[in-house]
Amino acid sequence: MIGVGRSKQNLNVVDRPLGKGKTEVSLSAFAFLFSELVQYNQTRVDNIAELERRLEDAGYAVGIRMLELLCHREKGNRRETRLLNILSFVHSTVWKSLFGKVADSLEKGTEHEDEYMISEKELLVNRYISVPKDMGAFNCGAFVAGVVKGVLDGAGFPARVTAHFVAVEGQPRPRTTILIKFSEEVLQREARLA
Secondary structure, three states: OOOOOOOHHHOOHHHOOOOOOOOOOOHHHHHHHHHHHHHHHHOOOOOHHHHHHHHHHHHHHHHHHHHHHHHHHHHOOOOOOOHHHHHHHHHHHHHHHHHOOOOOEEEEOOOOOOEEEEEEOOOHHHHOOOOOHHHOOOOOHHHHHHHHHHHHHHOOOOEEEEEEEEOOOOOOOOEEEEEEEEOHHHHHHHHHHO
């Protein structure tokens, strides 16, 4: 009779349910850990592009795991198969899970059919990072771009995802835009499904 009298406290981490649990992390703890991630990678690179790539890689790993977890918790292990549905999932469910709110906007590019943009007035990962003058255009939003890329790749929507600062008239700080450029195969599949 294995397991008889086994208390709940001795359960293996793998045996625990993936229920909702506590979903909030202390903002100061996150800011500290993210700052350490940036500093750690900053000492191991030669230029800004390489630092942003490393942050994107770290975010990619988070995105893959977020997709698995959210599909299990929110969707009963179902995944999106349509382009607009996966974008809405990222814009609302993933964003709310990560940042506690839905992203400010989701827009389709006007110049190219394969481009979409998620914009945030003040992205959390850029809020508590002070960029030295010599690093000029460094954008910690590369981490969030990596998260979005991980979610999209994991869901079968390969895309090139980048983070950009966009100046806003009358605002002291620029907003961050996550630019998503889907691969041709995604657009062809979407056309077949339509």
